[in-house]
Amino acid sequence: MKLAFLGTGAAEGIPGLWCTCARCQAARQEGSRSIRLRCMLLIDDRLLIDCGPDLVAASIRDNLDLSSVRTLLITHEHSDHLYLPNLEYRQTDFCPTPLPTLEVYGSAGAVGQIRAMPRGEEAMRLRTHVVSAFQTWEVDGYRVTAFRARHGGPSMEPLFFAIGDGHSSILYAHDTGPFPEETWEYLTRPPEGQRWSFDLVSIDMTSGLLDIVGQGHMTFRQIVEHRDRLASLGLLKPGARFFANHFSHNGNPTYRELTERLSVAGIEPAYDGLTLRL
Ligand SMILES: [Zn+2]
Numbered sequence: 001m002k003l004a005f006l007g008t009g010a011a012e013g014i015p016g017l018w019c020t021c022a023r024c025q026a027a028r029q030e031g032s033r034s035i036r037l038r039c040m041l042l043i044d045d046r047l048l049i050d051c052g053p054d055l056v057a058a059s060i061r062d063n064l065d066l067s068s069v070r071t072l073l074i075t076h077e078h079s080d081h082l083y084l085p086n087l088e089y090r091q092t093d094f095c096p097t098p099l100p101t102l103e104v105y106g107s108a109g110a111v112g113q114i115r116a117m118p119r120g121e122e123a124m125r126l127r128t129h130v131v132s133a134f135q136t137w138e139v140d141g142y143r144v145t146a147f148r149a150r151h152g153g154p155s156m157e158p159l160f161f162a163i164g165d166g167h168s169s170i171l172y173a174h175d176t177g178p179f180p181e182e183t184w185e186y187l188t189r190p191p192e193g194q195r196w197s198f199d200l201v202s203i204d205m206t207s208g209l210l211d212i213v214g215q216g217h218m219t220f221r222q223i224v225e226h227r228d229r230l231a232s233l234g235l236l237k238p239g240a241r242f243f244a245n246h247f248s249h250n251g252n253p254t255y256r257e258l259t260e261r262l263s264v265a266g267i268e269p270a271y272d273g274l275t276l277r278l
């Protein structure tokens with residue numbers, strides 16, 4: 001499984017749009033891994049998680065050919081994760097070249113926004129599927145399970161995903177605060193044959209080094225607790241890598257300092273352009 005972290009920032013990116021705080025100014029000065037577009041992950045050049053407003057910028061930066069993407073998983077409908085015009089640009093008046101039908105999976109709320117778009121699914125060369133927490137399905141050679149996240153208002157059904165290809169498995173868990181207990185229950189006692197064991201986890205650390213108890217996002221202290229609980233449940237393979245992701249400048253320093261601070265716990269900060277093979 002090849003993973004490409006296209007973006008690793010929270011809603012306003014880093015440096016934050018409009019922001020001149022010390023962390024944003026330091027990020028502007030350092031550039032490189034301290035600069036973060038909004039979160040997206042591309043797996044094997046054919047499965048995309050989230051479709052935010054920086055997809056164009058990431059595809060140009062990394063010279064990506066996204067015509068091979070056949071599956072899109074949407075975590076939730078916040079605008080940094082679902083930017084609807086990206087789907088419109090699949091219409092032949094924007095993209096005259098052939099595209100496979102994109103299979104799009106998300107909650108009723110996220111999919112509802114796509115279904116309400118004026119030109120319709122066929123014109124955008126996609127097919128939507130509503131999924132719920134704790135549903136498992138197969139698509140394009142992958143097994144995917146959706147988990148309930150803790151994030152957004154009461155009308156939102158935020159999800160995060162486990163994805164496996166029969167060889168490697170990852171947990172991509174943001175945006176979320178502390179995992180809801182139903183999610184821990186499923187991870188601990190899944191249906192027959194549906195147990196997960198992860199080679200890599202990417203988890204929400206929006207609030208970074210702040211001394212708070214995050215609810216819809218998490219801090220460093222909270223993700224260490226999650227890593228330890230996942231490990232104690234036997235859900236991490238030996239040598240599994242554990243990445244913090246979805247960083248806000250409100251709580252996270254530049255890449256170099258973050259790497260130092262997280263390394264004491266064996267956690268790595270993700271960064272834009274990070275590519276890994278599992
Ligand atoms: Zn977000």
Ligand SMILES: [Zn+2]
Nearest residue numbers: 019021024249
């Ligand atoms: Zn800032």
Ligand SMILES: [Zn+2]
Nearest residue numbers: 076078151175
């Ligand atoms: Zn969000």
